[in-house]
Amino acid sequence: MQNSNNTPDIISTVEFNHTGELLATGDKGGRVVIFQREQESKNQVHRRGEYNVYSTFQSHEPEFDYLKSLEIEEKINKIRWLPQQNAAYFLLSTNDKTVKLWKVSERDKRPEGYNLKDEEGRLRDPATITTLRVPVLRPMDLMVEATPRRVFANAHTYHINSISVNSDYETYMSADDLRINLWNFEITNQSFNIVDIKPANMEELTEVITAAEFHPHHCNTFVYSSSKGTIRLCDMRASALCDRHTKFFEEPEDPSNRSFFSEIISSISDVKFSHSGRYIMTRDYLTVKVWDLNMENRPIETYQVHDYLRSKLCSLYENDCIFDKFECVWNGSDSVIMTGSYNNFFRMFDRNTKRDVTLEASRENSKPRAILKPRKVCVGGKRRKDEISVDSLDFSKKILHTAWHPSENIIAVAATNNLYIFQDKVN
Amino acid sequence: MEVQKEAQRIMTLSVWKMYHSRMQRGGLRLHRSLQLSLVMRSARELYLSAKVEALDSEVSLPPALPSDPRLHPPREAESTAETSTPDGEHPSPEPMDTQEAPTAEETSAYCGPRPAKVSRKRRSSSLSDGGDAGLVPSKKARLEEKEEEEGASSEVADRLQPPPAQAEGAFPNLARVLQRRFSGLLNCSPAAPPTAPPACEAKPACRPADSMLNVLVRAVVAF
Numbered sequence: 026m027q028n029s030n031n032t033p034d035i036i037s038t039v040e041f042n043h044t045g046e047l048l049a050t051g052d053k054g055g056r057v058v059i060f061q062r063e064q065e066s067k068n069q070v071h072r073r074g075e076y077n078v079y080s081t082f083q084s085h086e087p088e089f090d091y092l093k094s095l096e097i098e099e100k101i102n103k104i105r106w107l108p109q110q111n112a113a114y115f116l117l118s119t120n121d122k123t124v125k126l127w128k129v130s131e132r133d134k135r136p137e138g139y140n141l142k143d144e145e146g147r148l149r150d151p152a153t154i155t156t157l158r159v160p161v162l163r164p165m166d167l168m169v170e171a172t173p174r175r176v177f178a179n180a181h182t183y184h185i186n187s188i189s190v191n192s193d194y195e196t197y198m199s200a201d202d203l204r205i206n207l208w209n210f211e212i213t214n215q216s217f218n219i220v221d222i223k224p225a226n227m228e229e230l231t232e233v234i235t236a237a238e239f240h241p242h243h244c245n246t247f248v249y250s251s252s253k254g255t256i257r258l259c260d261m262r263a264s265a266l267c268d269r270h271t272k273f274f275e276e277p278e279d280p281s282n283r284s285f286f287s288e289i290i291s292s293i294s295d296v297k298f299s300h301s302g303r304y305i306m307t308r309d310y311l312t313v314k315v316w317d318l319n320m321e322n323r324p325i326e327t328y329q330v331h332d333y334l335r336s337k338l339c340s341l342y343e344n345d346c347i348f349d350k351f352e353c354v355w356n357g358s359d360s361v362i363m364t365g366s367y368n369n370f371f372r373m374f375d376r377n378t379k380r381d382v383t384l385e386a387s388r389e390n391s392k393p394r395a396i397l398k399p400r401k402v403c404v405g406g407k408r409r410k411d412e413i414s415v416d417s418l419d420f421s422k423k424i425l426h427t428a429w430h431p432s433e434n435i436i437a438v439a440a441t442n443n444l445y446i447f448q449d450k451v452n
Numbered sequence: 453m454e455v456q457k458e459a460q461r462i463m464t465l466s467v468w469k470m471y472h473s474r475m476q477r478g479g480l481r482l483h484r485s486l487q488l489s490l491v492m493r494s495a496r497e498l499y500l501s502a503k504v505e506a507l508d509s510e511v512s513l514p515p516a517l518p519s520d521p522r523l524h525p526p527r528e529a530e531s532t533a534e535t536s537t538p539d540g541e542h543p544s545p546e547p548m549d550t551q552e553a554p555t556a557e558e559t560s561a562y563c564g565p566r567p568a569k570v571s572r573k574r575r576s577s578s579l580s581d582g583g584d585a586g587l588v589p590s591k592k593a594r595l596e597e598k599e600e601e602e603g604a605s606s607e608v609a610d611r612l613q614p615p616p617a618q619a620e621g622a623f624p625n626l627a628r629v630l631q632r633r634f635s636g637l638l639n640c641s642p643a644a645p646p647t648a649p650p651a652c653e654a655k656p657a658c659r660p661a662d663s664m665l666n667v668l669v670r671a672v673v674a675f
Contacts, residue, residue: 095479121478122651203480209647233483252483285462285498342491343465348484388502 037440038426042106042114045430048076048437049116050444051101055085057118057171059129060446076446080129083085083173085120097122103188105197107210115174117197120185124387126210130392132168136160137442175322180206180216195246200237200249208260219267220259229303235350236296246271248298248305254291256307256316274305274316276323286338286347299359300431306362308353311335313364313374327373328381331366335403346420357432365424368413369440370400386438386445388425396450456506459499466492 033054040049048060050286059078086098091104098121107115112128138160143149183201192195197419198207198219205220220237224230240246257270278287290310297306305316307324311332314324330351334341341347346367353364365371366383374381390397403412426439434449470488474480 096477098478100478204601211542230482230486233486235483254485285494286491291485292487298482341460342462345469348487 032214032442034442036426036442036444037100037102039428039437039439039444040104040106040116041428041430041437042116043108043297043431045432045435047050047079047114048428048446049104049106049107050437050439051084051104051118052442053098053100055083055087055099055101055120055396056125057082057101057104057116057414058083060451062443070196080169080171082127084118084125084127084173085123088122088124102185105188105190107190108194109323110194115133117188117190119185119199120187122178122181124177124185124197124208125173126177127167127171128174129171132170133166134162135165136178175213177208177213177216180208183233184443186235187249188240189237189247191375192242193382196244198239198247199238200234202233205234205237205247205249205267217265217410219261219265221266221268235293238296240297241298241302243302248296250296250307252291252292253288254309256293256296256305258318271322272318273322274321276314282335284338286342289342289347290338297353297355299355300357301359304359306353306355308351308364310347311350311353313353313362315362315376326364326376328372330364330372331370331402333402334367346423349423349425351423351425352427353428354427356429358433363427363429363436363439365427367420367423368418368424369424370402371424371427371438384447386440386443388443391445397447410431453502453506454501456502459495459502461498463492508543596664 027444033052034056036050037053038049038051041047042049046062046261048062049413050058050060052058057080058078059080060076062074063077065074083099085099087099090097091096092142100120101118102121103117103119105117107117107126109115113128116127116129116444118125118127137144138158139160140154140160141149141151177199178252181199181201181204182202185199185201187200188197196207196209198205199216200206200220203221203223204218206216207219208216220234222232222234232251232255236251237247237249240248246258247257247261248258250256254275256274258272258274259267260271261267263269263271280292293307293309295308298304299306303318304325305318307314308330311330311334313328313330315326315328316324338347351365353362355362359371360377361375363371363373368385370383371386372383373382383402385400398411401409402418403409403410403414408414422441422442424438430436436447438445438447470485470492471616473484473488
């Protein structure tokens with residue numbers, strides 16, 4: 026089925042760094058674009074820090090696996106930042122098979138006045154050198170360089186869906202459909218396999234891993250979600266291979282909601298720890314759920330993202346939309362959660378007030394400084410003036426990837442090949 | 453009847469999606485294949501249960517010999533060897549002892565980790581219905597099925613394109629198997645479709661879906 030969602034600049038991942046100063050996006054063409062927030066100056070108080078392009082580089086290229094006769098897509102599946110420890114920035118980016126550690130650093134000075142080289146860098150004739158001079162650093166135009174520092178390859182048979190940096194800042198994990206590997210940042214030719222759910226007989230395969238994440242504070246704990254709608258929490262202290270979970274989160278299925286496509290729509294597409302580490306949030310096709318780590322038998326909160334699609338599942342199966350993998354994010358204080366939908370809509374749920382809002386990321390509605398108007402989808406017969414009916418929704422415009430600034434109310438929303446950055450209204 | 457038609461439509465659609473997913477960049481996606489096979493299994497169960505209900509409500513003829521999948525392949529393999537495949541990429545036909553085992557073997561031969569023992573004896577797996585033997589359609593039902601499928605798949609054919617003639621990619625043998633098995637299902641018409649074995653004209657162009665589905669579902673998941 027030909028569609029417009031195959032151009033190489035379709036954004037496939039969005040991630041703020043730990044301070045929110047940088048925002049990285051990865052796209053289908055294997056490129057990473059990093060935006061940096063402008064420093065707020067006293068002169069321009071009304072102009073809050075805007076994000077401008079800071080660096081662009083090609084992270085992954087298409088490859089070919091000759092052994093299996095398979096093309097390996099260059100699409101960036103995930104980007105994760107490392108916490109900043111010196112002047113340079115480090116991030117992990119991954120495609121289906123290979124994880125790379127990138128160093129992004131600034132250069133704004135250049136050494137000049139070499140003793141042995143001339144200005145063009147050519148070596149001087151030693152006989153002509155009569156004095157000694159030491160190079161000095163002179164300012165130059167800011168240059169941002171991205172260099173690959175580590176390449177972690179050949180560890181995954183299946184397609185990588187997640188990477189997660191551990192809170193020890195020394196290790197990280199990468200997860201594919203059936204296995205999760207633990208890496209040390211310094212070692213690229215080895216990784217530890219910590220989860221393996223591949224059955225001895227592949228014909229008995231019933232579920233795959235869909236997402237995985239480390240606990241934000243406990244470096245021994247991580248969770249992974251499955252295509253069956255379950256979440257497993259594992260403790261690496263228990264055993265080297267964490268095939269047996271410490272906790273198992275599953276909600277019993279509501280028999281009234283059972284349908285032909287129940288199994289597909291219960292597949293979890295994203296799992297995220299809250300910043301506090303007390304909760305996990307999961308996204309399946311129609312809902313977002315918040316789970317308390319201390320309660321395994323059901324989520325503590327369930328939010329309907331677009332329940333009006335429940336009666337359209339057959340059509341959504343036909344046009345492949347039922348397989349879309351939406352992500353979800355917490356705000357900095359874990360009080361609001363956000364996720365995307367169709368028609369370039371995205372939804373926010375306030376956990377305290379239980380209020381929710383639907384907003385749209387579109388050029389028409391996004392003049393600078395304009396305030397986003399809440400949108401509403403009409404499910405019944407009578408459509409009000411501002412509402413949009415379910416049948417008018419554009420399913421080719423989907424918001425799968427969003428990010429929330431770690432401390433402020435700034436959100437980044439990826440709508441196909443456009444990135445929207447929204448900020449809270451300035452009072 | 454509507455339920456049956458709808459279930460069949462979804463089965464056909466799922467088969468097409470599975471076939472088409474092979475052509476995607478990045479290769480076969482395990483999660484997607486699993487989801488498609490789950491839908492296909494649900495559709496098949498729905499189809500079979502609807503068929504049972506339909507059979508119960510009719511005057512039943514004495515059932516024909518239960519179709520043993522292993523009886524079909526030798527004839528099919530021979531006729532396929534005679535029929536030139538449209539892709540022409542691999543002129544020598546693959547030797548096939550049994551219908552299902554080589555498919556899984558070929559598939560697993562192309563992927564990295566191969567199961568230690570590939571059982572040639574095909575026992576019913578979790579993906580196949582153990583009660584299939586009792587649900588094999590009778591002669592009369594097969595004729596009816598042919599009529600239904602002709603009617604149903606004419607609209608399906610409008611919506612779906614026939615599978616590409618050229619089998620490329622990771623699993624060329626799987627592609628040929630899919631083409632042969634499902635050309636009937638996908639291009640169901642009274643005139644034999646180009647890749648359907650001509651020797652089977654005595655039988656309906658569309659085979660009973662369940663045995664084929666077992667093959668396909670197992671073949672795809674054994675990636």
